[in-house]
Amino acid sequence: MATLLLLRHGRTTANADGGLAGRQPVELDETGRAQAVAVGDRLRPVPLAAVVTSPLIRCRQTLELALPQAEPVVEEGLIECGYGAWEGQPLKKLAKEPLWPVVQQHPSAAVFPDGESMAQMSARAVAAVRAWDARITAEHGPEAVWLACSHGDVIKAIVADALGMHLDLFQRLVADPASVTAIRYTPLRPFLVRLNDTGGDLAALVPPRPKRRRRAARAVDSDAAVGGGAGSAG
Known part of the structure; x- marks a missing residue:
């Protein structure tokens, strides 16, 4: 199967101000723009078969700066979680809400007022990337x-x-701005x-072309490398 780069x-300005x-339609701040240019330099050696994006402007701006030659396809399944009444609120204020501990410790049960549940967000995002990958x-x-x-x-849900x-x-996972x-x-x-890769060589993620082999041998593609394997060639 193909390799997905998330x-x-x-x-964004909201990230910098501590808001949700x-x-x-919040946009990238100066730091975010620089991050987008930098990740574009890292992505340059990678031949991308397709680029898809959340419809929100901060994602589209990131791709315009990182991959100016790309023609991204909007995928609604990748849109941000619908936080409903929480949107635009300072995180410090939200941390005092009764729902906050649920979001932190039992997110599968979290339903945002006038928004969607985290379980719904996870299901539609996973379905979207698996369909695109196939x-x-x-x-x-x-x-x-x-x-x-x-x-x-x-990204954490995927x-x-x-x-x-x-x-x-x-919530044990981390996905920093402009990370891959x-x-x-x-x-x-x-x-x-x-x-959450923010500085590695992304060219190593391009899979090598397989040697000719019998059809039955392709089942090993799903096998883990016992002992850890030799890693990517480079």
């Missing part, structure tokens, strides 16, 4: 690499699914190749 948008942007694999082959630009909680983690554990997380789906299990 890119979180660069830092949600689906509001489509890109079918069209471009299992060595293809594609990119999806989204939001912190959305990673939790890939790791077989219950959503209640996803790589997941390789296979017929039997996903592999988390990178998590």
